[in-house]
Amino acid sequence: xxxxxxxxxxxxxxxxxxxxxxxxxxxxxxxxxxxxxxxxxxxxxxxxxxxxxxxxxxxxxxxxxxxxxxxxxxxxxxxxxxxxxxxxxxxxxxxxxxxxxxxxxxxxxxxxxxxxxxxxxxxxxxxxxxxxxxxxxxxxxxxxxxxxxxxxxxxxxxxxxxxxxxxxxxxxxxxxxxxxxxxxxxxxxxxxxxxxxxxxxxxxxxxxxxxxxxxxxxxxxxxxxxxxxxxxxxxxxxxxxxxxxxxxxxxxxxxxxxxxxxxxxxxxxxxxxxxxxxxxxxxxxxxxxxxxxxxxxxxxxxxxxxxxxxxxxxxxxxxxxxxxxxxxxxxxxxxxxxxxxxxxxxxxxxxxxxxxxxxxxxxxxxxxxxxxxxxxxxxxxxxxxxxxxxxxxxxxxxxxxxxxxxxxxxxxxxxxxxxxxxxxxxxxxxxxxxxxxxxxxxxxxxxxxxxxxxxxxxxxxxxxxxxxxxxxxxxxxxxxxxxxxxxxxxxxxxxxxxxxxxxxxxxxxxxxxxxxxxxxxxxxxxxxxxxxxxxxxxxxxxxxxxxxxxxxxxxxxxxxxxxxxxxxxxxxxxxxxxxxxx
RNA sequence: GCGCUCGUAGCUCAAUGGAUAGAGCAACGGAUUUCUAAUCCGUAGGUUACAGGUUCGAGUCCUGUCGGGCGUGCCA
Numbered sequence: 001x002x003x004x005x006x007x008x009x010x011x012x013x014x015x016x017x018x019x020x021x022x023x024x025x026x027x028x029x030x031x032x033x034x035x036x037x038x039x040x041x042x043x044x045x046x047x048x049x050x051x052x053x054x055x056x057x058x059x060x061x062x063x064x065x066x067x068x069x070x071x072x073x074x075x076x077x078x079x080x081x082x083x084x085x086x087x088x089x090x091x092x093x094x095x096x097x098x099x100x101x102x103x104x105x106x107x108x109x110x111x112x113x114x115x116x117x118x119x120x121x122x123x124x125x126x127x128x129x130x131x132x133x134x135x136x137x138x139x140x141x142x143x144x145x146x147x148x149x150x151x152x153x154x155x156x157x158x159x160x161x162x163x164x165x166x167x168x169x170x171x172x173x174x175x176x177x178x179x180x181x182x183x184x185x186x187x188x189x190x191x192x193x194x195x196x197x198x199x200x201x202x203x204x205x206x207x208x209x210x211x212x213x214x215x216x217x218x219x220x221x222x223x224x225x226x227x228x229x230x231x232x233x234x235x236x237x238x239x240x241x242x243x244x245x246x247x248x249x250x251x252x253x254x255x256x257x258x259x260x261x262x263x264x265x266x267x268x269x270x271x272x273x274x275x276x277x278x279x280x281x282x283x284x285x286x287x288x289x290x291x292x293x294x295x296x297x298x299x300x301x302x303x304x305x306x307x308x309x310x311x312x313x314x315x316x317x318x319x320x321x322x323x324x325x326x327x328x329x330x331x332x333x334x335x336x337x338x339x340x341x342x343x344x345x346x347x348x349x350x351x352x353x354x355x356x357x358x359x360x361x362x363x364x365x366x367x368x369x370x371x372x373x374x375x376x377x378x379x380x381x382x383x384x385x386x387x388x389x390x391x392x393x394x395x396x397x398x399x400x401x402x403x404x405x406x407x408x409x410x411x412x413x414x415x416x417x418x419x420x421x422x423x424x425x426x427x428x429x430x431x432x433x434x435x436x437x438x439x440x441x442x443x444x445x446x447x448x449x450x451x452x453x454x455x456x457x458x459x460x461x462x463x464x465x466x467x468x469x470x471x472x473x474x475x476x477x478x479x480x481x482x483x484x485x486x487x488x489x490x491x492x493x494x495x496x497x498x499x500x501x502x503x504x505x506x507x508x509x510x511x512x513x514x515x516x517x518x519x520x521x522x523x524x525x526x527x528x529x530x531x532x533x534x535x536x537x538x539x540x541x542x543x544x545x546x547x548x549x550x551x552x553x554x555x556x557x558x559x560x561x562x563x564x565x566x567x568x569x570x571x572x573x574x575x576x577x578x579x580x581x582x
Numbered sequence: 583g584c585g586c587u588c589g590u591a592g593c594u595c596a597a598u599g600g601a602u603a604g605a606g607c608a609a610c611g612g613a614u615u616u617c618u619a620a621u622c623c624g625u626a627g628g629u630u631a632c633a634g635g636u637u638c639g640a641g642u643c644c645u646g647u648c649g650g651g652c653g654u655g656c657c658a
Contacts, residue, residue: 026598033601042600045638055638079601080638127658168657217656262658288656297584297654304656311658340586341653366588367651404620427620438606439595443588444651450607451594455620457606458595465620473617514598526596529605540613540622560617582620 001095001107001509003028005071006039006085013066018047030507037076037084038503044081055081092502093491099505100485100562106569108509111154118156120326120358121147123334124254125162128241128261129169131195132248132386134447135336138365141433141575142441143334144254145521146363148573149512158326162318163245163261165238167311171220172201174233175212191244194237221308224266238263251390252429253575260318268317269309273302281352293348300345312346319350323358330359332519337364337442363519366444384447390429393453397428400455401582415581423579427461428453430576434460437574438525458529460576463567466532468582469539470564473557477545481561484554491555497538501559504534508566512573521574528570535563 007025014021024043031040044062048055059077068075071091076084099107123143126132143159151157176197186193205212223230249255273289276282282291282302290299302313322328333343343362350357401424405415415423435452439445455461474481493499504527511527514520544560547553568578 027600029598029600031601032597032604036601040600045600049638082601125658164658285655290655299655301655306656308656310656336658337587338652339658342658344586369651400620404618408618440597443595446594448594454607457620459606459620461620465618469618469621476617517598522596523598526605533605536621537623539617543617545617582618 001109002087002506003030003039003510006041006068009066009068009071010041010043010062013062030510031084034500036078036082037086039085039087041083041085044077044083048081059083087503089493089499090490092493092499092506095506096491096502096558096562097487099508099566100487100558103485105152106508106562106566108152108512116154116156117329118158118327119150119330119332120158120160120322120328121150121332121334122160122162123147123332124249124256125164125335126245127164127167127169128238128245129164129167129173129194129198131191132245134384134386134389135368136386137389137432138368138436138441139334139336140249140252140254141436142363142365142521143332144252145437145524145574146332146334146516146519148575149516149521149524152573153512153516158258158328159256160258160260160322161256163242163259165234165241166224166262166266166314168217168220168308169198170223170234170237171216171218172198172205173237174219174223174230175216176201177233190237190240194241217304217306217308221304221306224308234263248386248390252433253577260321262311262314265314265317265321268321269313272317272320273309273313276302276353281349291345291349291352293345296345300349312342312349315342315346316349316353319346319357319360320354323354328358330361332361332363334363334365337366340364361519363441365441369444369446389432389452392449393428393432394425395428396453397431397455398424400424401427404582413581419581423582426577426579427455427464427582430460430464430571431455433574433576434525437521438529440522441520458525460571463528463532463571464576464578465582466535466539467564467567467571467578468580470535470560471580473544473560477557479557481557481564484558484561487554487558489551489554491558492551493555494552495538495542497534497541498556498559501531501534501538501563504531505559505562505566508570511570524570524574528567528574531563531566531570535567 007028010025010028011021014024018024024046027042027046029040029042031037041062044055044059048058051058056077059081063075063077063083066075068085070088072085072087078084095107101107121143123146124136124140126136147157147159173194177194180197180200182193182196185196201212201216204210205216219230223234273282276291277284277289282289285299285301287305288301289303290301292299300312301310302316303309319331322331335343340362343360347357347360347362350360398420401415401420405420408414431453435454438458473479491502493502507527508531511524515522515524538559542556544553544556547556571578
C-alpha cells in the first residue's frame, strides 16, 4: 500500500527524462535502519551511472520534480545518493483507519483482473505404502500456506493431493503381505503392519546378492496389468491407509479441493505411451520406452521393459489431465529438491505434447537432516512418524499451558480442562507448522525435537501470546473492539513505539506479496515475528488501559485491535490458529 | 566423471545487488506488588569457506579452488 503510493509518485517525477521508470522503481524499499527513514529510494546511483552524472545530483533533480510533500516530511539525500523518506504521521493514521475499517481484508488490496491467475498447487502427496513421517510435513505445510496466501491475494487456487498409491512400493507391500505377514499385527493396526512389511521387503531387496527385486517388480507389474488378486489387495490396503492419512490432515487443519491419486491416471498411461511412440516423441530403448530430451545424457523412461509404467508417465498424464480439466495458468509442485532433475525432464517433456503448457514451477524444499548432517533417521533407523510428532507437540504444549495457568492468580480466571487441551493443541501444532515455515524452504534443516517444538523466541507461540495479550486488554477494559473500527477521529501517534508498530502494521500486504513472489512463506513468518516484536515493545512501554488520557487510550486500543487482527489473519494464512487466552 | 545445490556468530537459521551482515537458542547483566515474564531492555559473539573478477556498490552475480549434500535409464 504505502510503497506503491511512493512508487507512483516517483514514476510521475521520472516520467519524461528517464526512458523506463519502471525498471528502477523496484529500488524504492523499506529502510533497513530507522535512522534512514521509513523508506529509501536507491535509484539515483544506477541512474547516475546511466546518465554519466553524479548520483547525488540526480537525486536532487528527482526531488525537484517529486510531488510528495503531502505524504512525507522533507526527503534527505544521504551517502552516495540514497533518498530517505519519512512518512507523515497523518498519512500513517489515514491508512490505519482504512485497515481498521476493513473487516475482512485489513485493506490488503485484491489483485486486479489482469494479474489474477488460476494456480493449481500440488502438495503433500504422501505415499500410502509408508506411514507419513517428518519429511512429509514440509510439503504439506508449505503447500497449504502458499495456497492460502495466493487465494487471499485474489488468485484462483486449486489444490490437489497427488497421492502415491500405484508405484513399486505397492509391489513390495503385496510381496511382503504374501510372505512375511504378521496376521495379528495386521488386524490390530493394518497401516503399521503394512509399513513394517514395506521396510522388511525393502531391507531384503537391498541386501547384497538379493534375488527378491524381480519378484517384487513382478507384483507391481501384475497390479498394473489388472491382475484381480493384486487388485483386490490394493483395494483392501488403500482405504485403511487413506483413513490414517486423513486423520493427520484433520489434526493439521488441512483440506484439499481434489485428491486424485496416481491410480486415477492409470487408464491414461498406456494410451499416452502409444501416442508418444506413434508420433515419434518417445522411442524404444533397451526394451523400455523413453523420451530423449535435448541436453540430457539419459532418456526419461516412461515404460519399463516389463510393461509397468513409471512416475514420469503418471506425472505426464497428470499434467495433460490438469490442463484439460482445470486450465491452470500455473502449476506449483511442492516437492523435495531431490526431484529437481525429474521435474526438469518432465517440464521439458510436457512442452513436446502441449501446445500451450501452463507455467510449471517446482517449488522445491530441502531435506530434513539428523544431527550428523545425513537424512534424518531415528536411532533404530526409522523415520519419525508424523503422528508421534503431533502427539509430542501437543503434550509438550499441554505441560507449559498447565504450568502457566496454575501460576496465575486465581482472579485471572483459570482455564477449564477442555480449554487447556484445546489451547495446547493449537499451540503445539502451531509450533510445529511454524518451525517448518520459518525456514527458507530451499535449505535443508537439521531436525531437533526441541527446536521444532520450541515455544519461545521466534515461534508461533510468540505471536499467539501477543494476540492473547491484546484480547486480555479488551477483556479487562470491557471494550468491544468493534466499536473502534469506524471511528472518524484521526489516530495520533505520539510515542515512537506507537509509530513503529503502526508502520509495521501497514506492511502486511507487502509481506504477503513477498511470500508468494518466490513462494517463500518464511517471508510472512519473518514479518509476523517483527510485528509481534514491535507489539511486545509497545505493550511494555505504552500503557493502554491506564493511558494518560481517554483519547490516547482509544488510539492505543485501535492499534491493539489492528495488531491482533493482523496476527490472526497472518497466522491463519499459514495454517496456524490463535487462542483467546493462554 | 558429469549435472544441480549448499558453505553466514558456539548452535539453528535470516538477509528482492544497496548504507555499519541481522534474529532465535545458548552465555552474561538488568527489569516483575504486571493492561499475562510464553515478555522486555542491555552486553558479548563475524575476514559471510578460500582466491580472483564484474559493479558506483557483492553474503548475493561470474570464474577457479576446497569442503558437504543430492542427482546421474527401468524407485518415487
